[in-house]
Amino acid sequence: MTATALVQTAALGKRAVVRTGRQPANVIFPLIFPMLLFAVNAGGLKAETRLPGFPTDSFVAFALAVPFVQGALLATINANVEFARDIQTGFLNRLALTPVRGIVLLFGQLGGLVTIAVVQAVFYLAVGLAFGVRLQSGIGGAAMLLLLETCIALAFASLGSWAALRTGSTEAVQGLFPVFFVFLFLSSMNIPRNLIEADWFRWVATVNPVSYLIEAVRALVITGWDWQTIGLGFAVAAALSAVGFALATHALWNRLERT
């Protein structure tokens, strides 16, 4: 990537961040809603720690992984709704008339989304620490957690960008929220997979990629440097990012051709 392309990417990424920052609902909701669900689950499911084989005595620590994944999801939906609005209002078409390369548009958008998600992750981490959670992987684990969050956000962001570019509709991107939400709830978010009693649900959670993202974050919090689980989380995030990026790039070419 040339220096010019880098400048253009930074400018578009900054625009994505600033635009989100100017809409309080897009900032506050992704911060507060995962924390509310975290509070509800941490309080309501604390009794789970009394199950034989439960991996920790602290359900707060166990549940802390969920806001990281859910926050990335919310951030990417909100920001991609704005991206779709750019398409609806014709901003993308006008941008396509400038010397900015198509791929830079995508990099800029994704860069902005990832920045927002990482800022949120720092907030969730601070809340967790304030509530007495201590990362078993230490300070290095916190850095790894933020790196993992970057990859998770990139995965969701690329899939969301694909939806925005493919449909050019804010409603369609908003419609992704329930889909992602289903993936979140049908995962191991509330209980370790080996403790899920219903066979069919354990199978669903096992084939659900979101389980591996949550478990990788959770490993850094409650287990420590469990490289297999962490590596699996990174691999799933990378695979989703690759698929999403390929789809988004293809949709972008199609859209620019039509311009």
Add this chain to the structure above:
Amino acid sequence: MTDAISVARGVSWRVLHTFFTNKAFLLPSVAFPLFFFTAFVGGLSRITQVPGFDFPTGYTSFQFVFVLLQSAAFAGVFTGFGIARDFESGFMRRLMLAAPNRRGILLGYVVSALVRWATVAVVVTIVALLAQMKVGGGGVDLFGLYTLALLLNLAGTLWATGVAMRLRTQQAAPVMQMPVFLLLFFAPVYVPLNLLQGWIHGVASVNPITALLEAGRGFISGSPELTVAAFAIAAGLIVGFAAWAVRGLRRAEAAG
């Protein structure tokens, strides 16, 4: 009164026609309760092995009551979204000009919310029975359970209507939704109240929805408890939110 009923009939027909003919409205209303039911029952059934969890008819019926009450409250909230949408599109202004009795507008939305919820309740109940939910209560108990849910639906609708009439924008959706979400989830959702510990136990103990949830679970297990308290709370919510909704209507009228 005849005027109000004819207005209510027109409003409710329009809302229900939109609801049943537009998949974007129908599917989420039905899918979300089913999805919560599936996720909670499938994922968390092991929790019945926690010492002290002694609900007699099993985790499926334990969660069914929560999902039924949740679907009732949210059918009301979704109706509020529709009212806000009608304000934004300008339809409500025309409706207010045309309606000879504007309380009929409120009545129409309330009736449509009841029908919406009844549809969802039928689907959720069928799915729960297919999932081999055990029912310990008799006919009277089940009548009590569904009546309780119906009253909560009424309260939820009146709450959301009051908000929609005051703010008159779809951006008010979180204001309608979030308090209902919090009240529902700060109750004993996953385990009985006696198994909650710490701050959530304190919050759930004073949360009015807890009584409704426990009464509903009492009905389905055939051991009714907190029945009078639950119906009194539901009645109180309805009276309070009815006043809230009517005053909201007056504000909307005053705003033109």
